[in-house]
Amino acid sequence: MGMTLTFWGAAEEVTGSCHLLELNGKRVLIDCGMHQGGKEQEARNRDPFPFSPAEIDAVVLSHAHIDHSGRLPLLVKQGYSGPIFTHSATLELCAILLKDAAMLQEKETERHNKKRLKQGLDPLPVLFDETDVENAMLRFIPLEYGLVFEPVPGVSVCLKDAGHILGSALLEVELDDGKRRKKLVFSGDLGRAGMPILQDPVLVDSADLVLMESTYGNRLHRSWDATLEELKSIFAQAIEGSKGNILIPAFSVGRAQELLYLFHLYAKEWDLSRWTVCLDSPMAIEATKVYIRHYPLMDEDFKRFVRQHPGKHPLLSDVQFIQSTEESIALNEVRQGLIIIAGSGMCNGGRIRCHLEHNVFRPECDVIICGYQAVGTPGRALVDGVDKLNINGKSLDVRANIHTVGGLSAHADQAELLRWYRHFNNAPPLVLVHGEKEAQEILLATLESEPSPPQALAAAGLGDSLDLAALPELRWLYQGREPL
Structure with missing residues (x-):
């Protein structure tokens, strides 16, 4: 019945992380973040989900930052009733961050509605409130690094320390559709080696596909x-x-x-x-x-x-x-x-x-x-x-x-991203997410010039859907919501 990955956020942009994994009719959402930035970006948070929340079977959350977690209360409000798997520290941080996000939503909605009233427009409903946050938090299942769990049959996941913030995780995802096995590694937001307080990001040896953030793919941080x-x-x-x-x-x-x-x-x-x-x-x-x-x-x-x-x-x-x-x-x-x-x-x-x-x-x-x-x-x-x-x-x-x-910065720069990717054996296919287009274009060119470039390489666009069964070939089923 297929093994696909569709990119519904953080695609040629840095916010709104949201990736839909489908295997044998089961659907796992990796992150469900808010769009952040200017008014146009934040207005996108009111757009309907491009999938039915009630038909999602499980959510795996990489870390607590709002651009990765912020629309979870809305997902639950609109019908999601499954588990939200994440690190125990991420659970505690989300309880704080999502409550604050709800209060901000209420204040922003009140401010917008005063303007709409003057313009003779109907008021907007609040995106989600504190009750929605409480309902979402009931769905969280706390985990620790290194524990392998199965959010749905055929999908097993292990959280490893991404070194970005407390509880941040990169995901090792094993897929088995009964005919083939594939391993997906998602960097989440990747931290930096040698930074204070947190452990260094874990290095991973093997993957059939790597999803890597690219926030600073075009620049180097100061030492x-x-x-x-x-x-x-x-x-x-x-x-x-x-x-x-x-x-x-x-x-x-x-x-x-x-x-x-x-x-x-x-x-x-x-x-x-x-x-x-x-x-x-x-x-x-x-x-x-x-x-x-x-x-x-x-x-x-x-x-x-x-x-x-x-x-x-x-x-x-x-x-x-x-x-x-x-x-x-x-x-x-x-x-x-x-x-x-x-x-x-x-x-x-x-x-x-x-x-x-x-x-x-x-x-x-x-x-x-x-x-x-x-x-x-x-x-x-x-x-x-x-x-x-x-x-x-x-x-x-x-x-x-x-x-x-x-x-x-808590994000890896270009050199650190390259160093993390180079640790994989056999230069697996690589798809860039969570980066602005300019940063991604420069990182793509840099990767292509590597002595051992990725077997296949691309930056995901919004609505792009990848056939994971075809790996190591990057076979796109849809690009920009349009079938090929």
Whole structure:
């Protein structure tokens, strides 16, 4: 009855991860993420699923980030009643992130409906609410790395550490349709070797097909040593001016914890005693507690530090946790001496927008961009050197010093992607996902010039459907929803 894989998200784009695996009439969804970015991108979250949620038999979730997990409550709301398999840490993080996503949905829908009312248009229903999140969380089944499970007959899956955020997994998927066996490896979001806190991404030896993310397929990150020197220089320059604040938009899961750890390790070297470090994100604070509970997943350097410094946890010291809205607003009365870490990481929501409103027009202030910025987001505009930024209905001159620190990225760069792929035996067929078209084109050309290029190579487009039974040939049954 067929063995196919169809790409319904993160196809020539970085958000909305969603891949449908079909085997002998059974259907497994790998990820079900939200589209993030500008208004057009986020409006796509209201589009109908290109499949019937009630006809999906199982979901396997690679990690908790909203562009991979964010439409799960909607999937359940629209009829999905099966299990959601994922790592136990991902379950805990999703309980935090999806609840926050529901609150944002309600606020955004209320804001849109006020405009629609003025235009004489019918109100839009909220995409999903906290009850939908609770219903979705009931479907989660927690797993650990290395455990082989069978979401449906003929499909066995093993989660391996992807080193991207806590609980992130790459998937080894064995398929057996009764006539042939194929092995699919999905990188998920692939982390980087040698980064603080987390283990390095697991290397895999064999596959009949590799699905690999390509977020930074067109560039190299700065080395870790150079990144630390860059941060030290930014703080030194800011201290010399010493009349403003430093804003760091940060994803609540992964980046926020990494920054806390670095500020703890390098507080003396970077002269951070002159500053008050504030984590202004209730969600990031809750996520930090999850990181602490999952101490066994950390790398050896982190665990050794904790053992050698009992009672002084590196994610809990030398930082003020800002919980209430009133406390957050009060920070805007402070004109200098604050390092504020706040979400959202792309500046398209959350408390960071309020802090930008009060600081981005001030030349004595600094903004450190340290994560991926999707097209259409305020964060991307800052990276691209925009002169004015629209925040909360105001057009603000951008006079603050904008720093882009790519070396803190939790995504593998081009060299690291190539290194991970090269570990496979016999250069298996490779399909790129989770990357913008320009990045993918450059990575495709680089892969084709390798001494041992992939047996077959392509970037998946939205709606493309691959016949897995034909591997190692990449035989497309559909491309862009149109049959060949």
